[in-house]
Amino acid sequence: MPAFDQLTLNTRRLLLRPLRDSDADALLELFSDLKVMRYWSTPPWESIEQARSMIERDVKAMATGDHVRLGLERTEDGVLIGMCTLFAISEQCRRAEVGYAIASHAWGKAYMDEALRALLNYGFSKLMLNRVEADVDPRNEASARSLERLGFKKEGYLRERWIVGDEVSDTALYGLLNRDWHWRA
Numbered sequence: 701m702p703a704f705d706q707l708t709l710n711t712r713r714l715l716l717r718p719l720r721d722s723d724a725d726a727l728l729e730l731f732s733d734l735k736v737m738r739y740w741s742t743p744p745w746e747s748i749e750q751a752r753s754m755i756e757r758d759v760k761a762m763a764t765g766d767h768v769r770l771g772l773e774r775t776e777d778g779v780l781i782g783m784c785t786l787f788a789i790s791e792q793c794r795r796a797e798v799g800y801a802i803a804s805h806a807w808g809k810a811y812m813d814e815a816l817r818a819l820l821n822y823g824f825s826k827l828m829l830n831r832v833e834a835d836v837d838p839r840n841e842a843s844a845r846s847l848e849r850l851g852f853k854k855e856g857y858l859r860e861r862w863i864v865g866d867e868v869s870d871t872a873l874y875g876l877l878n879r880d881w882h883w884r885a
């Protein structure tokens with residue numbers, strides 16, 4: 701995969717760009733919000749060190765093309781309101797997994813729809829991915845709606861795939877193929 705450390709994508713209301721050191725406070729706010737973290741794969745964050753370590757990991761991983769993670773900067777005020785990522789990239793199978801989160805104060809305004817359309821366009825047309833997957837807690841209705849609006853199909857159900865804290869949860873596995881995306885676009 702190419703390096704992603706200089707990658708930026710523009711949408712109508714957002715600049716999608718790599719994370720930087722000054723994003724640590726906004727990231728901690730995002731990942732410590734109990735509403736955002738309700739169905740996440742880790743417990744809510746508790747310290748700024750967790751934000752700094754994500755940014756540090758990204759500097760390496762984005763430069764080596766290991767994963768793409770872009771912050772969602774709202775262009776009208778420059779505030780970082782979320783992030784989206786393509787990870788678990790398989791070059792051989794031209795497959796990746798998508799992840800995303802947006803601050804709860806910015807929910808319901810279709811920002812994530814806008815961001816994911818740009819990220820998926822990049823993944824399918826520039827990275828030539830054939831398939832993008834999403835692993836969703838079946839109770840996470842907002843996430844399922846976001847995926848279905850983009851054309852993802854629910855393909856499978858995996859029981860007790862996650863243990864976060866003392867909570868065991870299932871996975872609804874969603875998939876979107878390049879040919880379906882282009883057919884829709």
Ligand SMILES: CC(C)(COP(=O)(O)OP(=O)(O)OC[C@H]1O[C@@H](n2cnc3c(N)ncnc32)[C@H](O)[C@@H]1OP(=O)(O)O)[C@@H](O)C(=O)NCCC(=O)NCCS
Pocket residue numbers: 735736737739740800801802803806807808809810811812813814834835836837840842843845846849
């Ligand atoms: C999942 C999550 C990103 C969805 O955020 P969101 O702001 O609700 O999602 P969207 O921006 O796609 O859409 C919100 C609303 O905008 C509107 N909207 C979305 N796309 C639209 C479009 N293309 N045209 C018009 N309106 C649109 C809809 O009213 C939609 O709400 P509805 O589905 O209830 O009708 C958010 O709930 C979140 O961050 N959750 C916590 C983290 C998480 O669970 N991540 C996923 C892990 S798998």
